[in-house]
Amino acid sequence: MKFINFTQHVLTPEQLKAAQIMGATEIINIPDPSRFNDNCTDNGENSYKLVEKIAKEIAELIGNDNSAIVHFPISSPYVMSLFWKKYGYIQAKMPKCKVESYWRAVVVKARFVFSHTDRVTVEEPQPDGSVIKKSVFKFIKFVG
Numbered sequence: 769m770k771f772i773n774f775t776q777h778v779l780t781p782e783q784l785k786a787a788q789i790m791g792a793t794e795i796i797n798i799p800d801p802s803r804f805n806d807n808c809t810d811n812g813e814n815s816y817k818l819v820e821k822i823a824k825e826i827a828e829l830i831g832n833d834n835s836a837i838v839h840f841p842i843s844s845p846y847v848m849s850l851f852w853k854k855y856g857y858i859q860a861k862m863p864k865c866k867v868e869s870y871w872r873a874v875v876v877k878a879r880f881v882f883s884h885t886d887r888v889t890v891e892e893p894q895p896d897g898s899v900i901k902k903s904v905f906k907f908i909k910f911v912g
Contacts, residue, residue: 770836772829773797774822775883779839782907783883790837790881790910796829804843818843819850827870830877838878839910881912 771792773779778797779787787795804822806815822842830836841848858867859875867875885905892900 770794770796770830770833771839772826772836773839774801774826774842775839776801776842780907783839783910786907786910787837787839792837798825798829798842801842804847806844806847815844815847815850818847819854822847822851823854823868823874824870826878827873830873833877835877835879838880840880840882879912881910884908884911 769791771787771790771794773796779795784795804818806818826838854871855875858865858871861867862872862875885907888904888906890902890904892902894900
């Protein structure tokens with residue numbers, strides 16, 4: 769089964785192991801995730817186009833496989849909200865309405881997961897006696 773990492777970050781070793789436990793036999797990191805960035809400066813018009821672009825790419829990456837795990841999120845919270853609204857609408861209406869084949873593939877074949885992390889504060893003493901505090905996100909598990 770494909771595990772499609774659709775986030776802005778490369779999977780950590782812990783995430784890779786968890787994906788394999790979930791049945792992933794192929795890990796796919798999307799190329800250049802920055803192309804899905806959205807700054808919402810056009811009252812959302814391009815955001816709707818971006819939602820379609822994300823759905824099309826997921827469907828292409830799933831291809832002929834019967835299912836895939838998709839690690840989200842990507843883009844802005846606004847784009848993600850539009851994605852889930854459309855996903856939910858299609859999921860509810862799909863048996864009765866005609867939808868684009870790429871959306872059908874996304875709704876039927878994709879299982880979405882999200883990383884659950886713990887924020888850990890790390891203190892790094894400096895040579896001058898000062899201390900730098902950093903937040904490190906420690907992967908706990910995939911949820912979804």
